[in-house]
Structures are given as C-alpha cells and as structure tokens.
Amino acid sequence: MDYISYISLAISLLAFMGGIYTYFAHDKKLKKQQALLNELNIEKLKNDNQESKKANIRISLIENAIDKNDVFKYGINTLTQRTGRLSVVNLGKATAFDINIFISTNWKVHPTSLYIDQLVSNEKREYNIEWNEQGFNSKAVIVKWNDAYASNRSVEIKL
Numbered sequence: 096m097d098y099i100s101y102i103s104l105a106i107s108l109l110a111f112m113g114g115i116y117t118y119f120a121h122d123k124k125l126k127k128q129q130a131l132l133n134e135l136n137i138e139k140l141k142n143d144n145q146e147s148k149k150a151n152i153r154i155s156l157i158e159n160a161i162d163k164n165d166v167f168k169y170g171i172n173t174l175t176q177r178t179g180r181l182s183v184v185n186l187g188k189a190t191a192f193d194i195n196i197f198i199s200t201n202w203k204v205h206p207t208s209l210y211i212d213q214l215v216s217n218e219k220r221e222y223n224i225e226w227n228e229q230g231f232n233s234k235a236v237i238v239k240w241n242d243a244y245a246s247n248r249s250v251e252i253k254l
Contacts, residue, residue, distance in 0.1 A: 145244060149188065149242060149244040150185050151186040151187035152238045153184050153185075153252065154181060154184075155182045156181055156234065159180075177225070178224070180223060183196065183221070185219075192213050193210075193213075194212075194239070195239045196211070196238050197236070197237045197239075199237050234254035235251055237250075
C-alpha cells in the first residue's frame with residue numbers, strides 16, 4: 096500500500112468516527128427533548144384531569160323591557176321596580192351539586208337566595224326575579240357549590 100491509500104483510509108476512519116460521534120450526540124439531545132416533552136405531556140394530562148373535575152358556575156341578569164302601557168295599566172313605578180331573569184349556567188366540564196346562590200346587594204330583591212340540587216355541564220337555568228332599586232351601588236351574587244374537584248367552592252359575581 097502506498098501512502099495515498101493510508102491517507103484515504105485515515106480520512107475514511109475519521110469520517111466514520113465523526114459520524115458515530117454526531118449520531119450519539121444528536122441522540123442524546125433527542126432523548127433529553129423527549130424526556131422534557133413527556134414531562135410536559137404528563138403535566139398537561141394532570142391539569143386536564145383536574146379541569147374535568149371542576150364546575151364553573153356563571154350568572155347573568157337579563158332585565159325585562161318596561162312597556163309604557165304596563166306603567167299606566169298596573170301602576171308600575173318604572174324608576175324603581177324592575178323584573179328580569181337570573182340566568183345560571185355551568186360552563187365547566189363537571190356536574191355541580193348543592194348550588195346555593197345568595198343575592199348580596201343593598202336593593203330589595205325577591206327571592207334573596209336560590210338553591211339548585213345539581214347543574215350538569217353546559218346546563219342553563221333561568222329564574223324570575225324582581226327588585227326594587229333604591230340608590231343601589233352594586234349588584235353582586237355569591238355562588239357556592241360542590242363538585243368532583245372540591246367541596247364548598249365559591250365565587251362572587253358582579254352583575
């Protein structure tokens with residue numbers, strides 16, 4: 096063998112060794128990334144599992160329009176007496192149980208509290224409500240409920 100054959104053999108061996116090194120270095124990086132992705136995926140699954148156990152109760156007040164004929168016919172004072180519907184909806188993924196709704200305000204309301212035994216996911220219920228506004232500042236509703244995530248969960252909602 097002449098020296099050119101030795102040089103080409105040495106270059107081939109170096110290229111082969113460089114390829115093996117690159118393969119193992121790249122493989123090590125991929126394994127680290129895969130481990131990180133697995134951890135993130137496990138964390139996401141845990142969060143999704145927790146979210147699937149939560150109920151998310153939301154409330155809105157829908158005021159009825161006041162007809163001028165009703166004012167004269169029934170003697171309704173349009174400045175203070177109002178009627179409407181209290182809309183209760185479960186936007187969460189779980190069923191809510193033992194829902195207590197307390198209307199906390201400085202205006203006279205009928206009814207002042209509501210009880211719902213259960214509200215499944217995406218279920219909506221509406222309740223008629225009457226109130227007499229007398230210089231009110233804020234309308235707030237406190238909602239307490241139980242679900243698979245925890246018991247005695249609560250939220251205060253400004254209307």
